[in-house]
Amino acid sequence: MLKTILFPTDFSEQSYKVLEVFEDLRARGADKVILLHVVDERSFQAMEHYAYGRAEEVEKHILDSAGTELENMAQKLHKQGFTVIPKVVVGVPVREILRTEKEDNVSMIVLGSHGGSNLQEIFLGSVAEKVVRKCTRSILVVKRS
Numbered sequence: 001m002l003k004t005i006l007f008p009t010d011f012s013e014q015s016y017k018v019l020e021v022f023e024d025l026r027a028r029g030a031d032k033v034i035l036l037h038v039v040d041e042r043s044f045q046a047m048e049h050y051a052y053g054r055a056e057e058v059e060k061h062i063l064d065s066a067g068t069e070l071e072n073m074a075q076k077l078h079k080q081g082f083t084v085i086p087k088v089v090v091g092v093p094v095r096e097i098l099r100t101e102k103e104d105n106v107s108m109i110v111l112g113s114h115g116g117s118n119l120q121e122i123f124l125g126s127v128a129e130k131v132v133r134k135c136t137r138s139i140l141v142v143k144r145s
Helices: 013-027 041-050 055-079 093-103 120-124 127-134
Strands: 004-008 031-040 083-091 108-112 138-141
Touching: 004 013, 013 055, 013 108, 013 138, 031 041, 031 055, 031 093, 041 055, 041 083, 055 083, 083 093, 093 108, 093 127, 093 138, 108 127, 127 138
Parallel strands: 004 031, 004 108, 031 083, 108 138
Antiparallel strands: none
């Protein structure tokens, strides 16, 4: 039964297009969305090396901005009738998505096929592709249009 959906987002244009499928998922019985944004810990590690004493200030700004962005997305889902649980975590995106999948016992993961950086995907591999290979629940990948 479709109840709880995990929606990992990177705030890219594609992730906002993914929001369009939620109306249909609501009609199919989904009622709760865990809205997850993972701030890549590797970028924080690099920042600590290069930010020369300003790393904490920059990290706080990134986390605060992510929280605000999640709230904006959550409002769109609230309007569709969902209960929304926004989460901002620091970690490795694939690991955190898979951990949330298990810990929150989600029914389905919904994510965009491409994130914010196609160039990054060429060099690091696609988060979506890795999640598809490793997840244990149903997954809906929304292709870029």
